Amino acid sequence: MQPEQRTNLSPETRDAIGEVFHLYDPPLWLVTARVGNRRGGLIATAVTRASIVAELPRMLIAIAKHHCTWQLIESAGRFALHLLPSDDLETVWRFGLASGHRRDKFAGLVWSETPDGNPMHEGALSWLDCRVEQRMDIGDRAVYLGEVVGGAVSHRAPVLTVGILLRDSPPERKAELKRLYAQDQAIDAAAIRAWRGADQAS
Ligand SMILES: Cc1cc2nc3c(=O)[nH]c(=O)nc-3n(C[C@H](O)[C@H](O)[C@H](O)COP(=O)(O)O)c2cc1C
Numbered sequence: 001m002q003p004e005q006r007t008n009l010s011p012e013t014r015d016a017i018g019e020v021f022h023l024y025d026p027p028l029w030l031v032t033a034r035v036g037n038r039r040g041g042l043i044a045t046a047v048t049r050a051s052i053v054a055e056l057p058r059m060l061i062a063i064a065k066h067h068c069t070w071q072l073i074e075s076a077g078r079f080a081l082h083l084l085p086s087d088d089l090e091t092v093w094r095f096g097l098a099s100g101h102r103r104d105k106f107a108g109l110v111w112s113e114t115p116d117g118n119p120m121h122e123g124a125l126s127w128l129d130c131r132v133e134q135r136m137d138i139g140d141r142a143v144y145l146g147e148v149v150g151g152a153v154s155h156r157a158p159v160l161t162v163g164i165l166l167r168d169s170p171p172e173r174k175a176e177l178k179r180l181y182a183q184d185q186a187i188d189a190a191a192i193r194a195w196r197g198a199d200q201a202s
Pocket of ligand 1: 041047
């Protein structure tokens with residue numbers, strides 16, 4: 001797309017678009033991956049079922065390239081997806097607020113491995129093993145198409161969603177979530193603009 005075709009969104013339009021994203025309540029997924037003895041994971045909402053064919057299940061995820069988990073998925077070519085129980089905010093603090101660049105997020109946690117060798121969070125409701133079939137670089141994130149090669153429901157309970165997270169977070173955690181969201185927005189905005197610039201030059 002040429003630069004002159006790009007739209008500068010007015011504040012009103014941005015607010016209206018933002019409102020659309022608040023009409024639904026996405027689940028929080030725990031995405032894990034492992035390379036040798038390096039294991040990691042993060043919390044993601046950008047996770048979608050990408051196939052309705054029962055014998056060919058596929059998932060799409062979008063992972064920011066500055067995250068430690070992105071490095072692990074890039075190297076391993078596989079990842080696991082977990083849904084969490086609605087009261088498991090501790091897992092969000094552990095995997096969604098800190099970066100694995102600085103610490104082992106699994107330290108002190110009960111975990112095992114999925115059949116495909118990804119870290120499995122024992123407290124999760126379910127797990128899916130995915131192998132990367134295709135990747136797309138979109139500047140700030142890498143979008144992965146994962147072939148689902150295994151999975152199961154471990155416990156049955158209501159699923160943790162963004163709405164529940166925001167409702168049940170104590171004020172100091174909510175402030176931390178807000179701060180990190182703004183930090184990621186700035187990093188992502190710069191990466192998208194750089195990518196678009198490179199895209200236009202080619
Ligand atoms: C509610 C919520 C949703 C998130 N969704 C995503 C997402 O879809 N993709 C992504 O790359 N990061 C997402 N994040 C950010 C990562 O979970 C977070 O930055 C994490 O600490 C990265 O860890 P890592 O550097 O160890 O990979 C989300 C965080 C929260 C709290």
